[in-house]
Amino acid sequence: MNISLELSSTLWIKCGSLIFLTCQTSCLILLMRVSRSVQNSELYSASTVVVCSEFLKLLLSIFLILCQEGEIKRSISSIYNEIIVQYNDMIQILIPSTLYIVQNNLLYFAISHLNAVLYQILYQSKIFTTAIFMILLLNQRLRLTQWFALLLLSTGIILTQLPSLNQSTSSSEFHSNLYGLLAILLASVTSGFAGVYLEKIFKGTSTSIWMRNLQLGLFGVPIGLFGVFINDASRVKTLGFFYGYTPIVWIVVILQAFGGLAIAFVMRYADNILKGFSMGLSMILSSLISYFLFDDFTPNM
Template sequence: MLQSKHEESSTMASSIHSRRLKYLSLGVLVLQTTSLVLTLRYSRTLKEDAPRYLASSAVVSAEVIKIVVCTLLVFMENDFSARAMSKLLEEEIVRKPLESMKLAIPAGIYTLQNNLLYVALSNLDAATYQVTYQLKILTTALFSVSMLGKRLGSYQWLSLLFLMAGVTLVQWPMPTGGDSEQKVLSASNQFVGLMAVLMACISSGFAGVYFEKILKETKQSLWFRNIQLGMMAYDGERVTQSGMFQGYNKITCTVVLLQALGGLVIAMVIKYADNILKGFASSLSIITSSLISYFLLEDFNPTGVFFTGAALVIAATLLYSYERKPTSGSTVKV
């Protein structure tokens, strides 16, 4: 009897601890996503006499930090044994060169995607970027259907329609004041930012599904390799002239740390949370970014059309994550 009560108490404590970790991870995700978008936007629009930092340099710095942190975590998992760590690296990388080459594809795409993030937020306000970037749900769904043969439920197809309608309204051109030259410049920036977001959504969807496909075929972990080559391809001349860390300041370092933190936070959310709560986190991030962009950055003037589009995107995000429970005697695939 006493043992039964002890087991029940232990199970309850474990459930409470798991629930706390779930909401803690989601809270951290909302904070990290919102902070990254707003800080990055601020860093790319801040007017200074010094040269602006290189986006490719920030991407490389963030990836190096992630590699160091992940290596330390793996080292901890192996009880701080250098021999066990060396054996693991030899088994997973040296003896499996073809598997490593497969993983180089999504690694390269993610690097490109992170560079596109800087281009997009240099030309779009944080709120518009956040809403438009939810199109990655659409690209991920389409790649999942075509590459993995997944079947989407009626709720998910409906959410994709909501998503496309919402993003269309958010990007709907609004009449602006000022001279014609300023209008052309604004429209040009908006177009560049939109193209960058769309390319990021496509690369995000493909890389995510491709990585999922690889994970089902192998147990090997993802290791980023040769990221420095990407930096030299983008800004080789400027790096040669002024160095890799030109234009770095406290804000730049904050952006790099937040971007490095992103991958670790996502891993924590995947472990402790579920798709529905991740949908809520994305929605909260959109709302928070819009409010801060309007009240603090003052680079965003919401309209009724924008609010309608944003509401549709938030609804689509939540609806896509919704899983209808099957009734007795029937099964529903979502």
């Protein structure tokens, strides 16, 4: 009976986290597009948004650890043990944390150079990079039906968006799309590797999800600040760290932070393949909304 209840609870967590991740990703893509559709003089620095979302995720993780442990003293002891005493385990998180920061900056760059539909089509390549890294890192052999399902999902998304690719583009638009293409392909590789590597860590130890997210945040915030220094130091010094921030930008920050927690749930209770399907469904959903909001593509009749 207890085993049955535990399996049922795990199933609900898996389904709930996948549904939340699908909705979160759809909203995030659309709001990222809206937030970047302003004049360059009023545009916020994407690198600062990455830092803010990582910092918010860090605070949320600390709060959830406090809720889990029940008291401050026990929480501090648990954090000290995981961060300081077991520092070798902590160092493992450095790799995916760095890659996620790189990926987030690449995605902001890509969405600034591509329309929402083209962005979604190209980002489907991460489904296959994820599958390849699952074979290499987890020794997980995908069944033929799984490969077929992945191919069918990607093909379906691409076919629904093909009309947008028939529109003529100027030379400047072509070069802009090319930069966006390179950025998003690199983001797909970093996403695939980081996701599978993190899944291996999540499922290889009994450390709580909140603690893992805390570890990611402890690396993510300073790495993100380094990215701000490299990419936007003069701009931030002149205009300020939060220049260009609007209510929509803050919603993007919040969605990105909660999305990180949702991905952690999916990796613990499901896997990266199911995460890929969730992302694929979010692409279809956001494409339909994008058609009505941005007129990014015109369907053929």
